[in-house]
Amino acid sequence: MISLARAASDTPRSLPASHGLRWWADASRWLFGDIPRLGVWVGMLLCFLLMLATLHWFPVLGSITANLLAFVFTGGLMVAAQTTQRGQVPRFADLFGGFGPQGGALVGASLLLMVAVLAVAGLMLAVGAGTVIAAIASGVSSQDFAMPSAAAMRIGGGSLLLLLLCLLLFVPISMAAWLAPALIMLRGASPVDALRLSLSACQRNVGALTVYGLVGVGLAILATLTFLLGWFLLLPLAFLSTYAAYRDLFEDEIEVLDVDAGPA
Numbered sequence: 004m005i006s007l008a009r010a011a012s013d014t015p016r017s018l019p020a021s022h023g024l025r026w027w028a029d030a031s032r033w034l035f036g037d038i039p040r041l042g043v044w045v046g047m048l049l050c051f052l053l054m055l056a057t058l059h060w061f062p063v064l065g066s067i068t069a070n071l072l073a074f075v076f077t078g079g080l081m082v083a084a085q086t087t088q089r090g091q092v093p094r095f096a097d098l099f100g101g102f103g104p105q106g107g108a109l110v111g112a113s114l115l116l117m118v119a120v121l122a123v124a125g126l127m128l129a130v131g132a133g134t135v136i137a138a139i140a141s142g143v144s145s146q147d148f149a150m151p152s153a154a155a156m157r158i159g160g161g162s163l164l165l166l167l168l169c170l171l172l173f174v175p176i177s178m179a180a181w182l183a184p185a186l187i188m189l190r191g192a193s194p195v196d197a198l199r200l201s202l203s204a205c206q207r208n209v210g211a212l213t214v215y216g217l218v219g220v221g222l223a224i225l226a227t228l229t230f231l232l233g234w235f236l237l238l239p240l241a242f243l244s245t246y247a248a249y250r251d252l253f254e255d256e257i258e259v260l261d262v263d264a265g266p267a
Contacts, residue, residue: 015207015208016208016251017207018251022211024214024218026211026245027215027247030241030244030247033247034240034243037090037092043083044243045235047095048238048239050095054072067117070113073113074101074113076099077109078109078187079099080097080184081189081249083242084185084245084246100188108193108194109188112194112198115194120173120176123169123172178202179198179201179202181248182201182245182253183201186201186249204248215244219241219244222240
């Protein structure tokens with residue numbers, strides 16, 4: 004008998020743009036196919052958000068800890084997503100699955116991302132301070148200090164360029180972070196490999212990623228219009244659709260021939 008199985012691929016696939024919608028559709032089918040599955044997911048996400056919100060009450064150290072643990076919890080949610088995709092009800096304990104053997108790799112990837120974010124923030128501050136100083140110096144040298152609007156326009160233009168630079172630099176960081184927890188938890192990838200593969204997958208599938216993002220924005224608007232109640236469904240869908248993307252990009256479907264060991 005021939006059956007289908009999934010095998011991990013070392014290279015992310017290049018998919019049509021329509022797959023960005025398919026990831027959301029798969030997530031919806033998995034989540035809403037069974038009421039107990041939906042209940043467990045809502046409970047896990049409420050606990051997840053409550054713990055992170057509690058940590059953010061503590062200045063600096065609490066925020067750093069929350070950012071590190073968010074990656075660890077996301078790893079656990081990828082295990083729950085895999086269980087859900089198989090038609091089973093995930094365990095609430097799956098939320099803490101990232102604290103197992105792969106916990107160190109998840110924290111390591113989160114630290115690398117944090118360093119990248121801090122580097123971009125430092126660059127922004129340096130460029131921003133340079134823009135303001137240059138605008139003031141130019142105004143003084145050209146006697147524009149008598150016309151504050153001229154200096155303000157220079158600073159405003161520099162700030163706009165700084166914002167665009169910020170967006171450009173944060174895009175690859177977000178791409179590297181997106182699928183990294185799934186790659187670490189489900190494939191045992193190292194922090195560097197997970198971030199690299201996630202970035203590569205996004206770069207090879209800009210069309211699908213764009214469709215996925217646009218659908219996500221639309222769903223976020225709808226969730227907000229329901230007095231934020233829709234977010235109780237959108238958040239589980241977001242994690243499940245991330246797993247759907249990982250599965251579509253990194254796992255290949257293969258045929259397996261089952262051979263009987265002997266006569267019955």
